[in-house]
Amino acid sequence: MALLTDYAAGAEIERRSDARQSNAHYRIVPARHPGRALGTIFAGVMIAAVLYSVLTNPRWGWPVFAEWFFAEPVLAGLGRTLLLTALATVSGSLFGTALALARVSKSPLLASLSFGYIWLLRSIPLIVLLLVLNNLGYLYETITLSVPFTDTVFVNYPTTQLLTPFAAAFLGLTLNQSAFFAEIVRGGILSVDHGQHEAAAALGLPRRRQAFRIVLPQAMRSILPTGFNEIIGLAKSTSMVYVLALPELFYTVQVIYRRNLEVIPLLMVATVWYLVIMTGLSIAQHYIERYFSKGAIRNPAPLPFQALLARIRRPVPEVSSAPQSKAGFRDAQVSRLGGAVHVHGISKSFGSFKVLDDIELNLPAGSVTAILGPSGSGKSTLLRTINHLERVEDGFISIDGELVGYRQKGDTLYELKEKDILQRRADIGMVFQNFNLFPHLTVLENLIEAPLHVRGLERAEAIRLAQDLLARVGLSDKINAYPRQLSGGQQQRVAIARALALRPKVLLFDEPTSALDPELVGEVLDVIKELARTGTTLVIVTHEIGFAREVADTVVFMNAGRVLEAGPPALIFSEAQHPRTREFLARVL
Numbered sequence: 001m002a003l004l005t006d007y008a009a010g011a012e013i014e015r016r017s018d019a020r021q022s023n024a025h026y027r028i029v030p031a032r033h034p035g036r037a038l039g040t041i042f043a044g045v046m047i048a049a050v051l052y053s054v055l056t057n058p059r060w061g062w063p064v065f066a067e068w069f070f071a072e073p074v075l076a077g078l079g080r081t082l083l084l085t086a087l088a089t090v091s092g093s094l095f096g097t098a099l100a101l102a103r104v105s106k107s108p109l110l111a112s113l114s115f116g117y118i119w120l121l122r123s124i125p126l127i128v129l130l131l132v133l134n135n136l137g138y139l140y141e142t143i144t145l146s147v148p149f150t151d152t153v154f155v156n157y158p159t160t161q162l163l164t165p166f167a168a169a170f171l172g173l174t175l176n177q178s179a180f181f182a183e184i185v186r187g188g189i190l191s192v193d194h195g196q197h198e199a200a201a202a203l204g205l206p207r208r209r210q211a212f213r214i215v216l217p218q219a220m221r222s223i224l225p226t227g228f229n230e231i232i233g234l235a236k237s238t239s240m241v242y243v244l245a246l247p248e249l250f251y252t253v254q255v256i257y258r259r260n261l262e263v264i265p266l267l268m269v270a271t272v273w274y275l276v277i278m279t280g281l282s283i284a285q286h287y288i289e290r291y292f293s294k295g296a297i298r299n300p301a302p303l304p305f306q307a308l309l310a311r312i313r314r315p316v317p318e319v320s321s322a323p324q325s326k327a328g329f330r331d332a333q334v335s336r337l338g339g340a341v342h343v344h345g346i347s348k349s350f351g352s353f354k355v356l357d358d359i360e361l362n363l364p365a366g367s368v369t370a371i372l373g374p375s376g377s378g379k380s381t382l383l384r385t386i387n388h389l390e391r392v393e394d395g396f397i398s399i400d401g402e403l404v405g406y407r408q409k410g411d412t413l414y415e416l417k418e419k420d421i422l423q424r425r426a427d428i429g430m431v432f433q434n435f436n437l438f439p440h441l442t443v444l445e446n447l448i449e450a451p452l453h454v455r456g457l458e459r460a461e462a463i464r465l466a467q468d469l470l471a472r473v474g475l476s477d478k479i480n481a482y483p484r485q486l487s488g489g490q491q492q493r494v495a496i497a498r499a500l501a502l503r504p505k506v507l508l509f510d511e512p513t514s515a516l517d518p519e520l521v522g523e524v525l526d527v528i529k530e531l532a533r534t535g536t537t538l539v540i541v542t543h544e545i546g547f548a549r550e551v552a553d554t555v556v557f558m559n560a561g562r563v564l565e566a567g568p569p570a571l572i573f574s575e576a577q578h579p580r581t582r583e584f585l586a587r588v589l
């Protein structure tokens with residue numbers, strides 16, 4: 001039996017080696033796609049037929065086309081078309097962006113005004129608008145700039161002189177374009193994740209910076225394809241200004257073919273020039289889209305000129321071989337003394353649902369507090385009220401005796417202006433469950449954004465601080481990476497470094513490890529443990545019971561919007577007073 005098996009195995013080995021040897025002589029036949037081949041033949045025949053017809057039919061008049069293509073009046077018309085397109089694109093996009101920001105603003109009057117404008121201008125056909133503007137002199141003989149109800153007049157000009165056909169065309173195209181563009185920008189703004197707005201606000205970035213550095217660059221990814229559609233539409237709509245007898249490209253060829261009756265060749269001249277313009281715009285779109293996709297793609301292939309630029313450009317100063325996280329955070333550069341948090345009788349409802357009910361807490365400076373409780377008990381909401389991301393209806397919160405979000409006068413609390421709230425927020429760092437790093441900025445740019453624009457640090461100093469913090473969270477080598485090129489644990493460590501870059505008195509963690517794979521949780525918890533010894537006050541909403549037991553001085557247990565009990569971990573975990581706490585701990589421990 002054993003002999004037989006040996007024989008069979010030997011025969012098998014022989015057969016395989018024969019096959020391998022003869023492998024070299026096999027002919028490989030690719031799979032056949034008869035449908036695809038037929039399609040290709042059909043397309044080839046169609047292209048050949050069209051080219052044959054266009055090139056052999058003398059009525060296309062190609063010699064006339066060649067005669068007029070570079071003719072001076074045609075080029076002058078083309079110049080006007082390009083100028084109108086460029087001017088109306090710039091002014092229409094700027095005005096449209098302002099309208100979009102007004103529409104999403106918190107001022108109801110401004111939002112309504114913007115809505116009304118967009119509604120009106122989108123309803124009026126462009127040709128009607130152009131004709132109305134051309135006849136504005138009939139409605140208003142002069143255009144006057146003056147102080148109302150006084151005799152002070154700055155400018156007083158006859159309308160017909162001021163509103164030349166070119167000015168009317170420019171104004172009409174701008175007004176029309178801005179209304180459509182506003183909605184495209186608004187769509188882009190709405191497409192940006194809400195967490196990005198919150199992270200920017202939590203860092204205390206001024207409103208303008210939030211809009212132009214954080215939200216709009218990310219919105220550009222969805223604005224650009226439709227925005228460029230609009231611009232291409234605009235370039236073609238310039239042909240409509242022929243109603244104003246403005247000699248742009250289309251009007252010019254019309255004038256010429258009326259004289260020489262060579263209609264088709266001259267229409268071809270205009271068509272080919274429009275094709276050239278559209279091709280230029282499509283190439284521009286490709287490169288601009290590439291630019292704004294920074295950080296959106298994990299491994300983008302560099303464009304040829306980018307590789308060259310990267311060589312020429314001065315690289316970001318290399319991080320010195322600073323010690324990695326082992327160094328801890330006890331450096332005066334990074335940490336600063338914590339603030340005492342006093343939560344005084346706060347209550348909050350969402351509609352009729354009371355999420356926080358008369359919460360009272362005293363968290364001493366430098367303490368570490370873990371907030372535990374079942375899902376929906378109000379832990380995250382409580383945390384967000386501490387930096388005024390959520391407003392409370394009753395009670396107040398103070399840090400080192402200074403009210404958060406309010407100013408006290410007698411027994412009245414006045415809510416601060418947003419500008420002042422943003423300033424104060426810089427003292428209260430926040431680390432979110434989903435990291436909320438800015439994906440279009442590199443790790444370094446994420447870290448220096450708030451120190452530069454909230455704390456007013458010099459760039460070199462902000463970079464030094466960022467390098468130091470990255471070394472301490474063990475990510476020095478990722479300084480130029482984009483967030484999407486990092487693992488979840490690394491992103492969360494960058495988020496912690498970003499919050500620390502403001503040197504906050506209090507640092508809030510909203511379930512910092514719940515979006516992480518179990519094996520990445522440890523690296524983030526290690527960083528927080530390290531932080532716990534620096535003197536910064538930490539408040540951590542967490543489901544990591546073991547971690548809370550190890551690192552917290554105080555454990556707060558919440559249920560249904562109330563603090564059921566608070567005390568040292570040893571006491572809460574072994575001798576909880578409340579049956580609901582004991583029941584919860586029995587389930588999770």
Ligand SMILES: Nc1ncnc2c1ncn2[C@@H]1O[C@H](COP(=O)(O)OP(=O)(O)OP(=O)(O)O)[C@@H](O)[C@H]1O
Binds near residue numbers: 375379382
């Ligand atoms: N913006 C909101 N509008 C309406 N209800 C809300 C809003 N935010 C939170 N809530 C509700 O408030 C309650 C408390 O939410 P919160 O996020 O504070 O709970 P949590 O204790 O942090 O829960 P989890 O551990 O699941 O994150 C929940 O019932 C939630 O549905």
